[in-house]
Amino acid sequence: MTQVRKGQAPDMLERGAFHERFMQQFFDPAYEAEQPALSRLEEIAWQAYREGRKAPRTAKAGPGFADPGYDLSIEWREAHDKLVAAQQAWSTTPSRVLVVCSAPRNDGTCPGEISKTWRLSKIACEVLEQAGIEADLLDLSRLTSDYDRHIHPCKGCVSTAMPLCHWPCSCYPNHATRQTGDWMNEIFERWVKAHGVILLTPVHWYQTASPLKLMMDRMVCADGGNPDPTSTQGKNAEMAKALELAGWDYPKHLQGRCYGVVVHGDVAGIETVRRVLEDWLDWMGLIDAGFQARLERFIGYYEPYATSHDELDKDEHVQEEVRNVARAVVNAVKQLRVGKLQRPDRDIRRVRAK
Numbered sequence: 001m002t003q004v005r006k007g008q009a010p011d012m013l014e015r016g017a018f019h020e021r022f023m024q025q026f027f028d029p030a031y032e033a034e035q036p037a038l039s040r041l042e043e044i045a046w047q048a049y050r051e052g053r054k055a056p057r058t059a060k061a062g063p064g065f066a067d068p069g070y071d072l073s074i075e076w077r078e079a080h081d082k083l084v085a086a087q088q089a090w091s092t093t094p095s096r097v098l099v100v101c102s103a104p105r106n107d108g109t110c111p112g113e114i115s116k117t118w119r120l121s122k123i124a125c126e127v128l129e130q131a132g133i134e135a136d137l138l139d140l141s142r143l144t145s146d147y148d149r150h151i152h153p154c155k156g157c158v159s160t161a162m163p164l165c166h167w168p169c170s171c172y173p174n175h176a177t178r179q180t181g182d183w184m185n186e187i188f189e190r191w192v193k194a195h196g197v198i199l200l201t202p203v204h205w206y207q208t209a210s211p212l213k214l215m216m217d218r219m220v221c222a223d224g225g226n227p228d229p230t231s232t233q234g235k236n237a238e239m240a241k242a243l244e245l246a247g248w249d250y251p252k253h254l255q256g257r258c259y260g261v262v263v264h265g266d267v268a269g270i271e272t273v274r275r276v277l278e279d280w281l282d283w284m285g286l287i288d289a290g291f292q293a294r295l296e297r298f299i300g301y302y303e304p305y306a307t308s309h310d311e312l313d314k315d316e317h318v319q320e321e322v323r324n325v326a327r328a329v330v331n332a333v334k335q336l337r338v339g340k341l342q343r344p345d346r347d348i349r350r351v352r353a354k
Contacts, residue, residue, distance in 0.1 A: 110144075116264065128326055151214040202263075222252070256342070
C-alpha cells in the first residue's frame with residue numbers, strides 16, 4: 001500500500017482565536033444587544049468545530065451502496081439523487097443549453113454596472129430560445145452580489161486518489177468549519193440536465209474570470225469521480241488509494257454533451273483562455289459544436305475601460321459572431337438528440353485510463 005503523507009495541516013484553533021473568528025460575522029453594532037444569544041450560539045459552533053461535525057444530519061445509505069449501513073450525509077444524498085434522476089431523464093427531456101456567464105461584474109455590487117459578458121450571454125440565450133431550445137442562464141456574478149452564496153475551493157481530494165473525489169462533491173457543506181452556502185450542488189444538476197453548454201468569459205490576467213475557475217475546479221468530480229462515498233467510508237485516504245490501485249474506470253459523468261465557447265478581452269490572452277476551456281471540455285468528454293462555436297475576440301482593443309460597453313455597442317460583428325456560436329450549438333444539440341452527433345473516438349479504448 002502506498003504511503004499516505006501527513007504533516008501539513010495546522011493545529012486546530014484555540015478557544016480565543018475561535019471566538020475572534022466567529023464574531024467577525026457580527027461586527028455590525030446592531031448585534032450587540034444579542035450578545036448573550038450569540039455567546040450560546042458560539043458555544044454550539046465551538047463544540048461542532050472541536051468534534052468535527054461536518055455532516056451533523058445523516059441516514060443509512062441503504063441498498064445500492066457498497067456499505068448500506070454507512071451513515072451518509074442527507075445533504076449529499078439529496079444532491080446525489082437529483083443527479084441520478086436528471087441523468088435518467090436526460091434522453092427524454094426537452095432540449096436544454098446551459099449558458100454560463102462567468103464575469104464577476106454586475107450592477108448589484110461594487111462595479112455598479114452590468115458586464116459585457118452578461119450582454120453576450122443574453123444574445124446567446126435569445127438565439128437558443130428562438131430555436132425552441134431552453135436556455136438555462138447561469139450567472140456566476142451572483143457569487144459577488146448574493147447573500148452568503150459561495151463556490152468553495154476544491155480541496156484536491158482527487159490528487160490523493162480518484163475514488164476519494166465523490167460525485168457529486170462531498171467536501172461541502174462542512175458544518176464543523178462553517179463552509180456552507182455552497183452553490184455547486186445546484187450547478188452540478190444544471191450541467192447534468194443540459195444537452196449543450198456555452199461558456200462565456202472575459203480574460204482576467206491571462207486567465208478565465210475567477211468565478212469560472214472556481215466552478216471548473218469543483219467539477220473535477222464529474223471526470224472520474226466516485227458516486228459511492230460508502231466505498232471509501234467517507235474520506236478515508238487509505239481505502240481510496242487501495243480502490244484506485246485495484247483498478248479504477250474514471251467515469252466521465254458529463255460526456256456526450258456538446259459545447260461552445262466565447263472568450264473576450266481588451267488587450268491580451270484571449271486565444272490562450274479559449275484553448276484552455278476547449279481542452280478542459282474535451283477532456284471531460286464533451287463534443288465541440290464546430291469551428292464557429294469557438295470564438296475569441298477583443299472588444300475595445302486598448303481603449304479605456306470606461307467606454308467598453310460603447311465599444312461593444314459599435315461592434316456588431318462580434319455580436320453576430322456570438323449569435324453564430326449559439327446557432328452552432330443549436331445545430332449540434334439537434335443532431336445530438338437524434339443520434340447523429342457523437343464523439344468519433346468514443347469506442348476507442350484509451351491507452352492511459354486516467
